[in-house]
Amino acid sequence: MGTRQEIRTWAERETRRRAAEHARAAAVDLGPPERYDDEYTPTEMLLRLRPDADPDATGPRSQTVRSVICGRCAGWSRPPRPEDVYEAMRAANRTRDQRSAIAVLTREANFEELMNAHLEGAFTWRQLVRAFQERQHVPRSRAGFLRRFAQR
Secondary structure: OOOHHHHHHHHHHHHHHHHHHHHHHHOOOOOOHHHEOOOOOOHHHHHHHOOOOOOOOOHHHOHHHHHHHHHHOOOOOOOOOHHHHHHHHHOOOOOHHHHHHHHHHHHHOOHHHHHHHHHOOOOOHHHHHHHHHHHOOOOHHHHHHHHHHOEO
8 A cells, every 4th residue: 555645646647647638638530429329239130250259238227337336336326327328329418317328438448348338238339429429528449449449
């Protein structure tokens, strides 16, 4: 366990790193959400690409979204559930809690997790692009991945 000064130093460094990453990411333009596919992956496709997938752990019960949230929301007094993320991705006017749930997914999920969550029907590519754009934070690596895989 670090001393208070070590923890404070780490926190300041991490805050600067995230601010720099956010500044670089905010400049990425994905274009209009309408460019992106708005279809859900059929269960047959999920099982073909991931034969070990649980068809009952999809959509609002996405096992990947559950994993991302459980791993990144430790310490929250009320961590979001996969069902909260599922609803938030579809909401027209998101609440503060819904925006927080989406922020965890868009900020923390890596390429593989986003791909798996999409395959599990947690969101469409269009919904994900909209979420990134509303946060005004699109990491370059995710922008490239969305342009390659998600445009119609």
